Amino acid sequence: MGFSTKAVHAGIEPDPTTGSLMTPVHLTSTYYQEELGVNKGYEYARVSNPTRTALEKNIAALEGGKEGLAFGSGMAAISALFHLLKTGDHVVVSRNVYGGTYRIGKLVLNNYGLDFDFVDTTNLKNISAAIKPATKMVFIETPTNPTMEITDLEGVANICRKHGVISIVDNTFATPYLQTPIELGIDIVLHSATKYLNGHSDMLGGLIVVNRPDLNEQLRFIQKSVGAILSPFEAWMCLRGIKTLPLRMDRHCSNAMEVAKFLVKQKQVKSVNYPGLTSHPQYRLAKKQMRGFGGMISFDLGSAEKAKMFLKRVRLCALAESLGGVETLISHPATMTHASVPPDQRKKTGVTDGLVRISVGIEDVEDIIADLKQAL
Protein backbone atom coordinates (compact mmCIF):
# COMPACT_ATOMS: atom_id res chain seq x y z
CA MET A 1 0.00 0.00 0.00
CA GLY A 2 1.24 3.48 -0.83
CA PHE A 3 1.74 6.22 1.74
CA SER A 4 -1.38 8.23 0.84
CA THR A 5 -3.57 5.12 0.97
CA LYS A 6 -2.17 4.26 4.39
CA ALA A 7 -2.72 7.84 5.60
CA VAL A 8 -6.42 7.50 4.79
CA HIS A 9 -7.03 3.87 5.78
CA ALA A 10 -4.42 2.38 8.15
CA GLY A 11 -5.90 1.48 11.54
CA ILE A 12 -9.36 2.69 10.52
CA GLU A 13 -12.27 0.25 10.28
CA PRO A 14 -16.03 0.83 10.15
CA ASP A 15 -17.53 0.73 13.65
CA PRO A 16 -18.73 -2.86 14.23
CA THR A 17 -21.95 -1.82 16.01
CA THR A 18 -23.24 0.91 13.67
CA GLY A 19 -21.16 0.76 10.50
CA SER A 20 -20.06 4.37 11.11
CA LEU A 21 -17.37 4.83 8.46
CA MET A 22 -15.47 7.45 10.44
CA THR A 23 -13.87 6.38 13.69
CA PRO A 24 -16.26 7.31 16.54
CA VAL A 25 -14.98 9.50 19.37
CA HIS A 26 -15.28 7.05 22.26
CA LEU A 27 -16.06 9.31 25.20
CA THR A 28 -15.96 6.81 28.05
CA SER A 29 -13.69 6.37 31.01
CA THR A 30 -14.53 2.70 31.50
CA TYR A 31 -15.87 -0.36 29.65
CA TYR A 32 -18.57 -2.88 30.52
CA GLN A 33 -17.37 -6.36 31.48
CA GLU A 34 -19.80 -9.25 31.01
CA GLU A 35 -18.19 -11.23 33.80
CA LEU A 36 -14.82 -11.22 35.50
CA GLY A 37 -12.12 -11.37 32.87
CA VAL A 38 -14.56 -11.17 29.91
CA ASN A 39 -14.32 -7.92 27.95
CA LYS A 40 -13.74 -6.66 24.43
CA GLY A 41 -10.09 -5.79 25.01
CA TYR A 42 -10.77 -2.47 26.76
CA GLU A 43 -11.02 -2.00 30.53
CA TYR A 44 -10.12 1.57 31.47
CA ALA A 45 -9.52 4.55 29.17
CA ARG A 46 -6.13 5.58 30.54
CA VAL A 47 -4.87 2.17 29.41
CA SER A 48 -6.61 2.16 26.05
CA ASN A 49 -9.40 3.77 24.04
CA PRO A 50 -10.60 2.67 20.56
CA THR A 51 -10.24 6.16 19.02
CA ARG A 52 -6.70 6.40 20.36
CA THR A 53 -5.97 2.84 19.20
CA ALA A 54 -6.96 3.77 15.63
CA LEU A 55 -4.50 6.69 15.65
CA GLU A 56 -1.76 4.56 17.23
CA LYS A 57 -2.16 1.94 14.48
CA ASN A 58 -2.26 4.60 11.79
CA ILE A 59 1.00 6.32 12.81
CA ALA A 60 2.75 2.95 13.26
CA ALA A 61 1.85 2.07 9.65
CA LEU A 62 3.02 5.45 8.33
CA GLU A 63 6.39 5.22 10.10
CA GLY A 64 6.88 1.58 9.12
CA GLY A 65 7.11 0.52 12.78
CA LYS A 66 5.34 -2.16 14.78
CA GLU A 67 3.47 -0.17 17.45
CA GLY A 68 2.28 3.38 18.05
CA LEU A 69 1.56 5.18 21.33
CA ALA A 70 -0.33 8.45 21.70
CA PHE A 71 0.24 11.10 24.39
CA GLY A 72 -1.29 14.40 25.41
CA SER A 73 1.51 16.49 23.87
CA GLY A 74 4.88 16.10 22.19
CA MET A 75 6.54 16.84 25.54
CA ALA A 76 4.44 14.13 27.24
CA ALA A 77 5.78 11.68 24.63
CA ILE A 78 9.37 12.85 25.19
CA SER A 79 8.89 12.62 28.96
CA ALA A 80 7.61 9.03 28.54
CA LEU A 81 10.76 8.14 26.57
CA PHE A 82 13.04 9.52 29.30
CA HIS A 83 11.10 7.39 31.81
CA LEU A 84 12.87 4.43 30.21
CA LEU A 85 16.00 5.64 32.07
CA LYS A 86 17.29 5.16 35.61
CA THR A 87 19.30 7.45 37.91
CA GLY A 88 22.88 7.66 36.68
CA ASP A 89 22.00 7.03 33.02
CA HIS A 90 23.46 9.28 30.33
CA VAL A 91 21.85 10.58 27.12
CA VAL A 92 23.51 12.08 24.03
CA VAL A 93 21.25 14.74 22.44
CA SER A 94 21.53 16.86 19.28
CA ARG A 95 22.75 20.29 20.36
CA ASN A 96 20.01 21.98 18.34
CA VAL A 97 16.98 20.15 19.68
CA TYR A 98 13.60 21.68 20.39
CA GLY A 99 13.87 24.06 23.36
CA GLY A 100 11.43 21.98 25.43
CA THR A 101 13.61 18.88 25.04
CA TYR A 102 16.60 20.85 26.28
CA ARG A 103 14.53 22.18 29.19
CA ILE A 104 13.20 18.81 30.41
CA GLY A 105 16.70 17.31 30.24
CA LYS A 106 18.74 20.11 31.73
CA LEU A 107 16.25 21.79 34.08
CA VAL A 108 13.96 18.94 35.17
CA LEU A 109 15.49 15.49 34.82
CA ASN A 110 19.00 16.58 35.82
CA ASN A 111 17.50 16.83 39.33
CA TYR A 112 16.71 13.11 39.16
CA GLY A 113 20.30 12.13 38.42
CA LEU A 114 19.99 11.82 34.65
CA ASP A 115 22.86 13.23 32.67
CA PHE A 116 22.41 14.92 29.27
CA ASP A 117 25.16 15.89 26.83
CA PHE A 118 24.29 18.15 23.91
CA VAL A 119 26.58 17.59 20.93
CA ASP A 120 26.77 18.52 17.27
CA THR A 121 25.32 15.32 15.79
CA THR A 122 25.85 16.48 12.21
CA ASN A 123 29.31 14.99 12.69
CA LEU A 124 28.88 11.32 13.66
CA LYS A 125 32.31 11.30 15.33
CA ASN A 126 30.91 13.59 18.04
CA ILE A 127 28.27 10.98 18.88
CA SER A 128 30.77 8.12 19.16
CA ALA A 129 33.04 10.33 21.27
CA ALA A 130 30.21 11.28 23.66
CA ILE A 131 29.08 7.70 24.29
CA LYS A 132 30.34 6.34 27.62
CA PRO A 133 29.49 3.24 29.70
CA ALA A 134 26.52 5.01 31.34
CA THR A 135 25.03 6.06 27.97
CA LYS A 136 21.63 4.49 27.34
CA MET A 137 20.17 6.68 24.62
CA VAL A 138 21.01 8.86 21.65
CA PHE A 139 18.26 11.39 20.95
CA ILE A 140 18.44 13.34 17.70
CA GLU A 141 16.37 15.74 15.70
CA THR A 142 16.82 16.11 11.96
CA PRO A 143 16.26 18.61 10.49
CA THR A 144 16.84 20.57 13.68
CA ASN A 145 14.85 23.45 15.00
CA PRO A 146 15.52 26.20 14.05
CA THR A 147 18.81 25.98 12.12
CA MET A 148 17.84 23.02 9.91
CA GLU A 149 20.92 20.91 10.55
CA ILE A 150 20.78 17.36 9.16
CA THR A 151 22.05 14.25 10.94
CA ASP A 152 22.85 11.00 9.12
CA LEU A 153 20.11 8.63 10.33
CA GLU A 154 21.66 5.41 9.07
CA GLY A 155 24.98 6.40 10.64
CA VAL A 156 23.34 7.07 14.02
CA ALA A 157 21.47 3.74 13.87
CA ASN A 158 24.74 1.89 13.22
CA ILE A 159 26.61 3.60 16.07
CA CYS A 160 23.75 2.92 18.50
CA ARG A 161 23.47 -0.74 17.50
CA LYS A 162 27.21 -1.18 17.96
CA HIS A 163 27.10 0.29 21.49
CA GLY A 164 23.77 -1.28 22.53
CA VAL A 165 22.22 2.17 22.95
CA ILE A 166 18.59 3.11 22.14
CA SER A 167 18.32 5.43 19.13
CA ILE A 168 15.51 8.01 19.10
CA VAL A 169 14.56 10.48 16.37
CA ASP A 170 12.23 13.44 16.78
CA ASN A 171 10.64 13.34 13.31
CA THR A 172 8.31 16.31 13.84
CA PHE A 173 9.82 18.52 11.12
CA ALA A 174 10.03 15.93 8.35
CA THR A 175 6.96 13.76 9.11
CA PRO A 176 6.88 10.14 7.85
CA TYR A 177 5.87 11.43 4.42
CA LEU A 178 9.35 12.86 3.92
CA GLN A 179 11.50 10.67 6.17
CA THR A 180 11.11 7.25 7.82
CA PRO A 181 13.95 6.75 10.35
CA ILE A 182 12.80 3.27 11.44
CA GLU A 183 13.40 2.02 7.90
CA LEU A 184 16.99 3.26 8.29
CA GLY A 185 17.49 1.27 11.50
CA ILE A 186 16.39 3.73 14.21
CA ASP A 187 14.61 2.17 17.25
CA ILE A 188 12.07 4.85 18.17
CA VAL A 189 10.46 7.78 16.34
CA LEU A 190 8.52 10.50 18.08
CA HIS A 191 6.34 13.39 16.98
CA SER A 192 4.79 16.50 18.25
CA ALA A 193 1.50 15.67 16.46
CA THR A 194 0.56 19.25 17.28
CA LYS A 195 2.53 20.26 14.19
CA TYR A 196 2.31 18.74 10.67
CA LEU A 197 0.51 15.49 11.53
CA ASN A 198 -2.60 17.26 12.78
CA GLY A 199 -1.68 20.20 10.60
CA HIS A 200 -4.39 22.70 11.50
CA SER A 201 -3.02 24.41 14.65
CA ASP A 202 -6.01 23.30 16.72
CA MET A 203 -4.84 20.54 19.06
CA LEU A 204 -1.83 19.25 21.02
CA GLY A 205 -0.61 15.69 20.85
CA GLY A 206 2.45 13.48 20.90
CA LEU A 207 3.10 10.19 19.14
CA ILE A 208 5.72 7.48 19.52
CA VAL A 209 6.42 4.63 17.12
CA VAL A 210 8.59 1.69 18.16
CA ASN A 211 9.94 -1.20 16.25
CA ARG A 212 11.20 -3.30 19.19
CA PRO A 213 8.67 -5.39 21.15
CA ASP A 214 10.65 -4.99 24.42
CA LEU A 215 10.59 -1.19 24.13
CA ASN A 216 6.91 -1.23 23.21
CA GLU A 217 6.11 -3.23 26.33
CA GLN A 218 8.09 -0.86 28.56
CA LEU A 219 6.54 2.23 26.95
CA ARG A 220 2.95 0.88 27.25
CA PHE A 221 3.66 0.33 30.95
CA ILE A 222 4.98 3.90 31.28
CA GLN A 223 2.04 5.30 29.26
CA LYS A 224 -0.57 3.84 31.62
CA SER A 225 1.53 4.43 34.76
CA VAL A 226 2.43 8.08 34.12
CA GLY A 227 -0.91 8.71 32.45
CA ALA A 228 -0.22 11.60 30.05
CA ILE A 229 -2.43 10.06 27.35
CA LEU A 230 -4.09 11.71 24.35
CA SER A 231 -7.81 12.40 24.72
CA PRO A 232 -10.24 10.62 22.35
CA PHE A 233 -11.31 13.89 20.73
CA GLU A 234 -7.73 14.98 20.01
CA ALA A 235 -7.00 11.48 18.67
CA TRP A 236 -9.92 11.87 16.29
CA MET A 237 -8.77 15.33 15.16
CA CYS A 238 -5.28 14.05 14.53
CA LEU A 239 -6.59 11.10 12.50
CA ARG A 240 -8.59 13.52 10.36
CA GLY A 241 -5.54 15.74 9.88
CA ILE A 242 -3.31 12.85 8.83
CA LYS A 243 -5.64 11.91 5.95
CA THR A 244 -4.44 15.00 4.06
CA LEU A 245 -0.81 14.92 5.25
CA PRO A 246 0.67 13.98 1.83
CA LEU A 247 -1.26 16.75 0.03
CA ARG A 248 -0.31 19.34 2.62
CA MET A 249 3.35 18.30 2.73
CA ASP A 250 3.70 18.53 -1.06
CA ARG A 251 2.44 22.10 -0.89
CA HIS A 252 4.52 22.99 2.19
CA CYS A 253 7.63 21.73 0.36
CA SER A 254 7.01 23.54 -2.93
CA ASN A 255 6.02 26.79 -1.21
CA ALA A 256 9.07 26.63 1.10
CA MET A 257 11.42 26.08 -1.83
CA GLU A 258 10.07 29.24 -3.54
CA VAL A 259 10.26 31.26 -0.32
CA ALA A 260 13.85 30.09 0.33
CA LYS A 261 14.87 31.05 -3.21
CA PHE A 262 13.27 34.46 -2.71
CA LEU A 263 15.01 35.00 0.64
CA VAL A 264 18.52 34.23 -0.63
CA LYS A 265 18.15 37.04 -3.17
CA GLN A 266 17.28 39.71 -0.58
CA LYS A 267 20.13 41.99 0.49
CA GLN A 268 18.66 42.42 4.01
CA VAL A 269 18.93 38.65 4.57
CA LYS A 270 22.40 37.59 5.80
CA SER A 271 21.87 33.83 5.49
CA VAL A 272 19.12 31.30 4.82
CA ASN A 273 18.87 27.83 6.37
CA TYR A 274 16.85 25.44 4.19
CA PRO A 275 18.00 21.89 3.38
CA GLY A 276 16.60 22.17 -0.15
CA LEU A 277 19.11 24.87 -1.13
CA THR A 278 22.26 23.48 -2.77
CA SER A 279 24.16 25.96 -0.57
CA HIS A 280 23.00 24.08 2.57
CA PRO A 281 26.10 22.30 3.95
CA GLN A 282 24.24 18.98 4.11
CA TYR A 283 22.14 19.28 0.98
CA ARG A 284 23.34 15.91 -0.34
CA LEU A 285 22.60 14.07 2.89
CA ALA A 286 19.15 15.66 3.06
CA LYS A 287 18.51 14.57 -0.52
CA LYS A 288 19.62 11.03 0.32
CA GLN A 289 17.54 10.43 3.43
CA MET A 290 14.52 12.69 2.82
CA ARG A 291 11.90 12.52 0.07
CA GLY A 292 11.38 16.29 0.22
CA PHE A 293 12.89 19.19 2.16
CA GLY A 294 9.91 20.25 4.27
CA GLY A 295 8.25 23.56 5.05
CA MET A 296 10.60 25.04 7.66
CA ILE A 297 13.10 27.82 6.93
CA SER A 298 15.15 30.10 9.15
CA PHE A 299 17.02 33.21 8.10
CA ASP A 300 19.22 35.80 9.72
CA LEU A 301 18.42 39.51 9.56
CA GLY A 302 21.61 40.52 11.37
CA SER A 303 20.31 41.89 14.67
CA ALA A 304 17.51 41.61 17.23
CA GLU A 305 16.29 45.12 16.28
CA LYS A 306 15.97 44.24 12.59
CA ALA A 307 14.21 40.97 13.41
CA LYS A 308 11.82 42.78 15.74
CA MET A 309 10.97 45.40 13.12
CA PHE A 310 10.41 42.74 10.45
CA LEU A 311 8.14 40.70 12.74
CA LYS A 312 6.10 43.82 13.51
CA ARG A 313 5.54 44.49 9.83
CA VAL A 314 4.36 41.07 8.58
CA ARG A 315 0.61 40.88 8.02
CA LEU A 316 -0.32 37.57 6.37
CA CYS A 317 2.44 35.63 8.14
CA ALA A 318 1.24 35.36 11.74
CA LEU A 319 3.75 36.02 14.52
CA ALA A 320 3.23 32.95 16.68
CA GLU A 321 4.98 29.98 18.25
CA SER A 322 4.40 26.52 16.80
CA LEU A 323 4.66 25.30 13.22
CA GLY A 324 3.29 22.83 10.71
CA GLY A 325 -0.18 24.35 10.33
CA VAL A 326 -1.83 25.24 7.02
CA GLU A 327 -1.22 28.94 7.75
CA THR A 328 2.22 30.55 7.56
CA LEU A 329 3.64 31.19 11.03
CA ILE A 330 6.70 33.24 11.78
CA SER A 331 8.70 33.44 15.02
CA HIS A 332 11.83 34.65 16.77
CA PRO A 333 13.57 31.56 18.26
CA ALA A 334 15.94 33.46 20.59
CA THR A 335 13.07 35.01 22.58
CA MET A 336 10.31 32.47 21.88
CA THR A 337 10.97 28.71 21.42
CA HIS A 338 14.59 28.87 22.65
CA ALA A 339 14.24 31.41 25.48
CA SER A 340 15.15 28.77 28.09
CA VAL A 341 18.44 27.95 26.33
CA PRO A 342 21.29 30.05 27.86
CA PRO A 343 22.59 32.83 25.53
CA ASP A 344 26.11 31.34 25.17
CA GLN A 345 24.63 27.93 24.22
CA ARG A 346 22.29 29.69 21.75
CA LYS A 347 25.18 31.52 20.11
CA LYS A 348 27.18 28.31 19.77
CA THR A 349 24.30 26.62 17.96
CA GLY A 350 23.55 29.43 15.52
CA VAL A 351 20.35 30.65 17.21
CA THR A 352 21.39 34.27 16.78
CA ASP A 353 19.40 37.29 17.92
CA GLY A 354 18.61 38.18 14.29
CA LEU A 355 17.33 34.71 13.39
CA VAL A 356 13.73 34.47 12.19
CA ARG A 357 11.98 31.13 11.67
CA ILE A 358 9.19 30.65 9.19
CA SER A 359 6.79 27.73 8.96
CA VAL A 360 5.66 28.12 5.37
CA GLY A 361 1.95 27.41 5.03
CA ILE A 362 -0.14 26.17 2.12
CA GLU A 363 -1.45 29.58 1.01
CA ASP A 364 -0.71 30.90 -2.49
CA VAL A 365 3.04 31.33 -2.45
CA GLU A 366 2.80 34.70 -4.25
CA ASP A 367 0.88 36.08 -1.26
CA ILE A 368 3.44 34.78 1.24
CA ILE A 369 6.33 36.25 -0.72
CA ALA A 370 4.51 39.59 -1.19
CA ASP A 371 4.07 39.83 2.58
CA LEU A 372 7.73 39.02 3.29
CA LYS A 373 8.79 41.54 0.65
CA GLN A 374 6.80 44.43 2.13
CA ALA A 375 8.00 43.55 5.64
CA LEU A 376 11.68 43.49 4.54
Ligand SMILES: *Cc1c(COP(=O)(O)O)cnc(C)c1O
Ligand atom coordinates in the same frame (compact mmCIF):
# COMPACT_ATOMS: atom_id res chain seq x y z
C1 LIG B 1 6.68 21.39 19.29
C2 LIG B 1 7.75 20.41 19.31
C3 LIG B 1 7.90 19.52 20.38
C4 LIG B 1 6.99 19.57 21.60
O1 LIG B 1 5.66 19.20 21.28
P1 LIG B 1 4.36 19.78 22.03
O2 LIG B 1 3.24 19.12 21.30
O3 LIG B 1 4.37 21.27 21.92
O4 LIG B 1 4.46 19.34 23.46
C5 LIG B 1 8.91 18.60 20.32
N1 LIG B 1 9.76 18.55 19.27
C6 LIG B 1 9.66 19.40 18.23
C7 LIG B 1 10.61 19.29 17.11
C8 LIG B 1 8.66 20.35 18.22
O5 LIG B 1 8.58 21.20 17.19
